[in-house]
Amino acid sequence: MNDNFIKLEIEAKSENVSLARVVAAGFLTPWDATVGEVTDIKTAISEAVTNAIIHGYAGAADSSIVTMELSVKENILSIKISDKGVGIEDIESAKEPLFTTKPEMERSGLGFTVMESFMDDVKIESNPGAGTTVTMTRKLGAFK
Amino acid sequence: MGLQIDIQNRVLVANLSGEMDHHQTERMRAQIDAAFEKSSCRHILLNMAEITFMDSSGIGLIIGRYKNAEKRGGKLALAEMSDPIARLFEISGLAKIVLKTVTVTDALLVLGGTQNE
Ligand SMILES: Nc1ncnc2c1ncn2[C@@H]1O[C@H](COP(=O)(O)OP(=O)(O)OP(=O)(O)O)[C@@H](O)[C@H]1O
Ligand SMILES: [Mg+2]
Numbered sequence A: 001m002n003d004n005f006i007k008l009e010i011e012a013k014s015e016n017v018s019l020a021r022v023v024a025a026g027f028l029t030p031w032d033a034t035v036g037e038v039t040d041i042k043t044a045i046s047e048a049v050t051n052a053i054i055h056g057y058a059g060a061a062d063s064s065i066v067t068m069e070l071s072v073k074e075n076i077l078s079i080k081i082s083d084k085g086v087g088i089e090d091i092e093s094a095k096e097p098l099f100t101t102k103p104e105m106e107r108s109g110l111g112f113t114v115m116e117s118f119m120d121d122v123k124i125e126s127n128p129g130a131g132t133t134v135t136m137t138r139k140l141g142a143f144k
Numbered sequence B: 001m002g003l004q005i006d007i008q009n010r011v012l013v014a015n016l017s018g019e020m021d022h023h024q025t026e027r028m029r030a031q032i033d034a035a036f037e038k039s040s041c042r043h044i045l046l047n048m049a050e051i052t053f054m055d056s057s058g059i060g061l062i063i064g065r066y067k068n069a070e071k072r073g074g075k076l077a078l079a080e081m082s083d084p085i086a087r088l089f090e091i092s093g094l095a096k097i098v099l100k101t102v103t104v105t106d107a108l109l110v111l112g113g114t115q116n117e
Helices: A014-031 A035-056 A091-095 A111-118 B022-038 B056-071 B083-091 B104-114
Strands: A004-011 A065-073 A076-083 A121-127 A131-139 B002-008 B011-020 B043-054 B076-079 B099-101
Touching (some): A004 A014, A014 A065, A014 A076, A014 B022, A035 A065, A035 A076, A035 A111, A035 A131, A035 B043, A035 B056, A035 B083, A091 A111, A091 A121, B002 B022, B011 B022, B011 B056, B011 B104, B022 B056, B043 B056, B043 B083, B056 B076, B056 B083, B076 B104, B099 B104
Parallel strands (some): B011 B043, B043 B076, B076 B099
Antiparallel strands (some): A065 A076, A076 A131, A121 A131, B002 B011
16 A cells, blocks of 8 residues: 555644544544544544643633644554644643543543553653644554 | 433432533532532542543542532542543542442442432
8 A cells, every 4th residue: 555644734623633533533534444443543632632632722722733744654654733822831740540631521531541552652842832742653554 | 412300319410421521520510519519429530431532621520529429427439430430530539539339320229229218
């Protein structure tokens, strides 16, 4: 299968998260990924895009853009989700299971834990006031 | 997508459908809470049979409903979980606080048994 790349820009609205998931599933179609792989990838994307919307932009959609880039190179899927929101003060604590800055919204603090268990690698880059980029990779067809 | 709620055996049964992400859990949560508030049920049962996707927003919803049931001395049970949802259930440690059953009937039996504790 040939390598491929797409970039999607979405307004930071919660109803757009499902679109990001659908686009990712469509992008993966030629690679014949298993249902389980697609679900894992959709879940990880859902976590990162939701975080950008509710934490990065704190729910303010006006001219707030979340970018999703997907690429496949030799069976390795790379996902990059970025926002230009508030950024993360302390990345190490943010990654801790059950750590959340929005307990009143019934967040469980498990988003990064889910991303890390469903993807092979998760990298977080963030600068307070400038935004956050989460890069994740996953080998396709690893269970075939 | 939506939600249908009924009361069986003094258990609030919420038959959920659709995708349990941030967008859809907000409405599900409001509907479950309003029905629970009005009822005299102690236990809550979430029937997950028609849920096609779930992320950590769903975990948040489950923990929140567990707390509401607990306030009335009740329990929360989950029935009909698909494999991906069962995996999230394990990762999140929900198994420690939530009853996991195969069918709705199983759940009602288990919860019925704890009714008079
Ligand atoms: N894009 C982002 N911009 C700013 N802060 C973020 C971003 N992503 C995550 N965070 C911070 O990291 C914390 C942990 O994120 P994580 O996804 O693990 O948990 P959560 O979103 O709070 O809860 P859950 O994902 O379980 O609903 C968040 O509470 C938030 O403070
Ligand atoms: Mg999150």
